[in-house]
Amino acid sequence: MKLLLTLFFEFFKTGLFSSGGGMATLPFRYDMGERHPDWFTPAQLADMIAVSESTPGPIGVNMATYVGFRTAGVLGGLFATIGLITPSVIVVLLIARALKEFRSNPYVDAAFYGLRPCSIGLIAAAGLLVVRIALFHWDALGGGAGWWKYFFNWKALILAAVLLVFTRGVKATKKLHPIVFILASAAAGVVFSF
Numbered sequence: 149m150k151l152l153l154t155l156f157f158e159f160f161k162t163g164l165f166s167s168g169g170g171m172a173t174l175p176f177r178y179d180m181g182e183r184h185p186d187w188f189t190p191a192q193l194a195d196m197i198a199v200s201e202s203t204p205g206p207i208g209v210n211m212a213t214y215v216g217f218r219t220a221g222v223l224g225g226l227f228a229t230i231g232l233i234t235p236s237v238i239v240v241l242l243i244a245r246a247l248k249e250f251r252s253n254p255y256v257d258a259a260f261y262g263l264r265p266c267s268i269g270l271i272a273a274a275g276l277l278v279v280r281i282a283l284f285h286w287d288a289l290g291g292g293a294g295w296w297k298y299f300f301n302w303k304a305l306i307l308a309a310v311l312l313v314f315t316r317g318v319k320a321t322k323k324l325h326p327i328v329f330i331l332a333s334a335a336a337g338v339v340f341s342f
Contacts, residue, residue, distance in 0.1 A: 151220050152227045158184070159212050159231035167267050170200070170207030173232075174274030177211065187219050194281040202330045208232060283308065303340055307333060 162176040174197070181188050188196065200210035209229055216228025250256045280286070283305055288298035311329055314321045336342070 155228040156231035159228045163232040164235035171274045172270035173208045
């Protein structure tokens with residue numbers, strides 16, 4: 149029962165303090181993984197991001213359910229998911245009526261405007277974290293002569309460059325749906341053993 153309550157409160161804190169959607173929760177998840185290394189590693193976090201981004205549903209909820217299930221089975225998945233969504237439910241219930249009245253209030257408007265940079269910062273931090281985990285092997289840093297051969301995840305760098313070219317540089321593929329690139333990346337990961 150202690151593990152279930154720990155899952156609930158860890159994800160409750162994540163849901164309470166993150167603003168800006170599932171990607172904005174990633175810095176909190178990274179911290180959670182450092183404090184509870186038996187729950188998931190940074191590499192497993194990167195895998196969860198990839199799977200959660202390519203499956204239906206909100207990324208934050210998908211990841212909470214997965215971590216909870218992996219840690220404590222079905223009940224763990226349920227407690228982690230409920231923990232993550234409870235703060236949002238409470239906040240929505242508390243301010244739903246008041247928001248209609250106060251939405252024209254300049255202080256409320258300024259508060260919402262102030263949350264935008266917070267969300268951008270959290271999402272940018274999450275993006276940098278994903279880049280750090282996916283493209284580099286930090287444990288190889290300073291490992292003697294030729295460390296740079298092992299520091300870069302060359303397969304991932306090449307795939308990222310190819311995707312950048314096809315999503316931004318090739319006119320014929322620019323307008324393809326993102327799912328095409330997600331599926332192509334998944335196939336490349338299987339074929340080239342990422």
